[in-house]
Amino acid sequence: MRISLRVNGEEREADVWGGESLLFALREGLGLPGSKNACEQGECGSCSVLLDGELVCACLVLAAQADGHEVTTVEGMADGEELHPVQEAYVQAGAVQCGFCTPGLVVATADLLARIPDPSDDEIREALSGNVCRCTGYAKIFDAVRLAAAVR
Amino acid sequence: MTSAAPRLVSGRIGDVVARADGGPKVKGEFAYASDLSAAGMLWGHTLRSPFAHARIRSIDLTAALTMPGIHAVLTHGDVPGQKCYGLEFADQPVLAIDRVRYFGEAVALVAAEHPEQARRAAERIVVDYEPLEPVVDAERAVEQDPLHPDAPTMGHGYRRDPRPNVVRSIVIRHGDPNVEGDVAISGVYDVGIQDQAFLGPESGLAVPDGEGGIDVYVATQWLHVDRDQVAPCLDLRPEQVRIHLAGVGGAFGGREDLSIQIHGAMLALHTGRPVKMVYSREESFVGHVHRHPARIWAEHRANRDGKLVCVRMRILLDGGAYASSSTAVTSNAASFACGPYAVENALIESTCVYTNNPPCGAMRGFGAVQTCFAAEAQMDRLAAELALDPVELRLRNALAPGDVLPTGQRVTGSMPVAEVIRRCAALPVPEPEALPRDPIRLPGGAGNVTRGQGVSRGVGFAVGFKNICYSEGFDDFTAARVRLFLDARGELAAEVHCAAAEVGQGVTGVIAQVARTELELDEVTLAPHTTATVGSAGSASASRMTWMAAGAVQLACRAAKAELERRGELGAGDEIDLERVYRHERTTPLDPETGQITGERAHVAFACAAMRVVVETDVELGLTRVVWIGTAQDVGKALNPQAVTGQIEGGTAQGLGLALMEEIRTSDGLITNASFTDYLLPTALDMPPVVSDLVEDPEPGAPYGLKGVGEPPTVVSTAAVVSALRAATGRALTRVPVRPDDIVGL
Numbered sequence A: 001m002r003i004s005l006r007v008n009g010e011e012r013e014a015d016v017w018g019g020e021s022l023l024f025a026l027r028e029g030l031g032l033p034g035s036k037n038a039c040e041q042g043e044c045g046s047c048s049v050l051l052d053g054e055l056v057c058a059c060l061v062l063a064a065q066a067d068g069h070e071v072t073t074v075e076g077m078a079d080g081e082e083l084h085p086v087q088e089a090y091v092q093a094g095a096v097q098c099g100f101c102t103p104g105l106v107v108a109t110a111d112l113l114a115r116i117p118d119p120s121d122d123e124i125r126e127a128l129s130g131n132v133c134r135c136t137g138y139a140k141i142f143d144a145v146r147l148a149a150a151v152r
Numbered sequence B: 001m002t003s004a005a006p007r008l009v010s011g012r013i014g015d016v017v018a019r020a021d022g023g024p025k026v027k028g029e030f031a032y033a034s035d036l037s038a039a040g041m042l043w044g045h046t047l048r049s050p051f052a053h054a055r056i057r058s059i060d061l062t063a064a065l066t067m068p069g070i071h072a073v074l075t076h077g078d079v080p081g082q083k084c085y086g087l088e089f090a091d092q093p094v095l096a097i098d099r100v101r102y103f104g105e106a107v108a109l110v111a112a113e114h115p116e117q118a119r120r121a122a123e124r125i126v127v128d129y130e131p132l133e134p135v136v137d138a139e140r141a142v143e144q145d146p147l148h149p150d151a152p153t154m155g156h157g158y159r160r161d162p163r164p165n166v167v168r169s170i171v172i173r174h175g176d177p178n179v180e181g182d183v184a185i186s187g188v189y190d191v192g193i194q195d196q197a198f199l200g201p202e203s204g205l206a207v208p209d210g211e212g213g214i215d216v217y218v219a220t221q222w223l224h225v226d227r228d229q230v231a232p233c234l235d236l237r238p239e240q241v242r243i244h245l246a247g248v249g250g251a252f253g254g255r256e257d258l259s260i261q262i263h264g265a266m267l268a269l270h271t272g273r274p275v276k277m278v279y280s281r282e283e284s285f286v287g288h289v290h291r292h293p294a295r296i297w298a299e300h301r302a303n304r305d306g307k308l309v310c311v312r313m314r315i316l317l318d319g320g321a322y323a324s325s326s327t328a329v330t331s332n333a334a335s336f337a338c339g340p341y342a343v344e345n346a347l348i349e350s351t352c353v354y355t356n357n358p359p360c361g362a363m364r365g366f367g368a369v370q371t372c373f374a375a376e377a378q379m380d381r382l383a384a385e386l387a388l389d390p391v392e393l394r395l396r397n398a399l400a401p402g403d404v405l406p407t408g409q410r411v412t413g414s415m416p417v418a419e420v421i422r423r424c425a426a427l428p429v430p431e432p433e434a435l436p437r438d439p440i441r442l443p444g445g446a447g448n449v450t451r452g453q454g455v456s457r458g459v460g461f462a463v464g465f466k467n468i469c470y471s472e473g474f475d476d477f478t479a480a481r482v483r484l485f486l487d488a489r490g491e492l493a494a495e496v497h498c499a500a501a502e503v504g505q506g507v508t509g510v511i512a513q514v515a516r517t518e519l520e521l522d523e524v525t526l527a528p529h530t531t532a533t534v535g536s537a538g539s540a541s542a543s544r545m546t547w548m549a550a551g552a553v554q555l556a557c558r559a560a561k562a563e564l565e566r567r568g569e570l571g572a573g574d575e576i577d578l579e580r581v582y583r584h585e586r587t588t589p590l591d592p593e594t595g596q597i598t599g600e601r602a603h604v605a606f607a608c609a610a611m612r613v614v615v616e617t618d619v620e621l622g623l624t625r626v627v628w629i630g631t632a633q634d635v636g637k638a639l640n641p642q643a644v645t646g647q648i649e650g651g652t653a654q655g656l657g658l659a660l661m662e663e664i665r666t667s668d669g670l671i672t673n674a675s676f677t678d679y680l681l682p683t684a685l686d687m688p689p690v691v692s693d694l695v696e697d698p699e700p701g702a703p704y705g706l707k708g709v710g711e712p713p714t715v716v717s718t719a720a721v722v723s724a725l726r727a728a729t730g731r732a733l734t735r736v737p738v739r740p741d742d743i744v745g746l
Helices: A022-029 A085-092 A102-115 A121-127 A139-151 B022-027 B115-123 B223-234 B261-271 B281-287 B326-335 B368-386 B390-397 B417-425 B507-519 B545-567 B641-660 B712-729 B740-744
Strands: A002-007 A010-015 A048-051 A054-057 A070-072 B042-048 B054-060 B070-074 B106-112 B126-131 B166-174 B183-191 B203-208 B214-218 B241-245 B275-278 B294-302 B308-320 B346-354 B455-468 B477-486 B492-497 B524-526 B575-583 B605-618 B623-634 B690-695
Touching: A010 A022, A022 A048, A048 A102, A054 A102, A085 A102, A085 A139, A085 B022, A102 A121, A102 A139, A102 B022, A121 A139, A139 B641, B042 B115, B042 B261, B042 B281, B054 B106, B070 B115, B070 B261, B106 B115, B106 B261, B166 B326, B183 B368, B203 B261, B214 B223, B214 B261, B223 B241, B223 B261, B261 B275, B294 B368, B308 B326, B308 B368, B326 B346, B326 B368, B326 B455, B368 B390, B368 B455, B368 B712, B390 B417, B390 B455, B417 B455, B417 B605, B417 B623, B417 B690, B455 B712, B477 B507, B477 B545, B492 B507, B492 B545, B507 B524, B507 B545, B545 B575, B605 B712, B623 B641, B623 B712, B623 B740, B641 B690, B641 B712
Parallel strands: A002 A070, B042 B275, B214 B241, B308 B346, B492 B524, B623 B690
Antiparallel strands: A002 A010, A048 A054, A048 A070, B042 B106, B054 B126, B070 B106, B166 B346, B183 B294, B203 B214, B203 B275, B294 B308, B455 B605, B477 B492, B477 B575, B605 B623
């Protein structure tokens, strides 16, 4: 089937099959591999995107469900060469190691700060508890969130 | 097909340097192995065994071959060259021949236009299995029929062990193991199977070169050892197989062994088209080796003053169906069994066996993690028996330069055990937080199961150590190549080639720091990591890569600089291009009968860490919240302090995971929890603040005095977390992960 959706501000169309996830459509059909395929059952948050402004795991959304809707992926966050403040904070805080969780965490962090501009430590932990990171032990991710909150 | 070579930002040895790949990674532009694509690409899929042990009577491909979109269906008969491969011993079939030995063993391969077509075709392959009784009990394995009757790991300078299914056994006899002390403490300890659970699933792209050769873009830890396993199985010369590092989404030991390399190349060569393979998470759980589960019998004898007089330990490791790196794990478990303590008498036996359980191999801290858990539990019990402070007991026995290890090796380098203990013990432990408080900061968290009733606080302590670099006579080296030339502006610039695998640890940053420091130059670029342009870097494992890459790049840079000085200057179009190979001081094997050194040393260097952990445990519900962790780690010299603390925090999280939640569960050899729903990983709610104190005591033989830093935190943290849990619960807790049932006493 053919779907039309708005991705990172652009009108896009894609041919998908009925069982295809939004994640697969983004990665393999729309040339946007930034959202990652780590568990594909909604446990790790590596594929976090915004669907009509709401944080979702793209692996749990059917591509067909996104027909007519708006999707923002990690590729849509930077302003050209200028990193989004959350992206800049992740680099500066040393919150990136292998980086496979990073796109999802960047999207989830931006979502958190849009809702709660100055989150407490508990709010940060709870908001990011759906995004698994295997490398950092999270300490520098929390630093990055606080840094991004401070510069906003 | 790979990311453009990153321009590396300024930064010299000792600076905090932001990652050069940080920008691409936060923007989603960094090309991981699963992100690759090529024109005309097919998708590969692997059919795997549903049995832990079975004979294969026949394989019928007829139905699969007629499925839509199918370009190839291959079995063992299609393997062009050697039918078996392996990291150290070629004991694992590329595709199962007449028998499967573990759940998830690869049986057949499919290539199709779409990954779903490949999966569906694989389902139509008919394999006629005759299930066999699986060998699943490591203790009984040495009496059961051999899974590998030709005993592929015997010989090779290891101890002769005639028992069936022994991968390797080692006995270390030191002093008089029959000496008695004033007190003796005995215990039996168990460690479950931990998974590396790197987030980026096994993936890669194999591209035929049109001349019979192949380029494989893959996430791996050692490009050249992959090539040397792949080429003979494809019946190709090594130079016909070029392995290129694709973006690696974590490794932790789980990418030392091959995954898609031979399979993808077979499909690509067979179809003449690029083939991409990406494992699902479920497949990833059977697609790589795990941390060895262990059973450990320990007896510690000491005098009233707390001085250890003898340690006796028997270690049994379950290696699963194939050898992988089990021989090194067996030896490491024995080498570090006593912990970082001076012990004059010891008897250590360590045995690894083949079973039909999931294959085990390298994982961060290999061997030392398991024995540290047992040995530190013993030290806590000994302290209690002697009414000594646990920290004081450890200080009284702390290993120091000049002391002799149970293998007879004298410690000649840096060994600041007492210093890490003192520095860790000096870190201020936070006061208990008053009640009432937000339940998110109580055991059970958002589950909101207590207001503080039944919650007990405990403080634990542990010390651990392990080797840095490869040991036991392994010819451990790293090559680096440096090219000096004038850039477009006529300024001197350098390009560095090193095949060191960047797995997230930040070795590319280290390489650039070293090159800038040695060449006194900011214009440094790093060429892609590949087997095609530079010699082997060895493996990104055993906490060796920073040391070895720094050593090699330093050598090559100094040689290039000397050549530049000789020439005076470079003209336009001139270049200096040279490669150097770095080796650390040679080690020698252990004597196969006594476990004693046969030269100066079996290990080149060591790193230690001490850790204090505060937990709050709901002793009625068995739920735990780790409140705070403080650690002091021996790092030699911190090349990039931010990256070092990142390794400590991340390594600590993995040890915490093994202590509290991470375990691959099996039933008759079948994995029952192959998903992130059922295999639990520490989340942002599980990890406490980690205070890291870096102890810089330079290692004399290492470049800049550095030590690898990745493994010590993982070695010590499991032991330290469980020490705190014992303090909170008063229970023995002899098995990790500690389950709620163990805390409650069900």
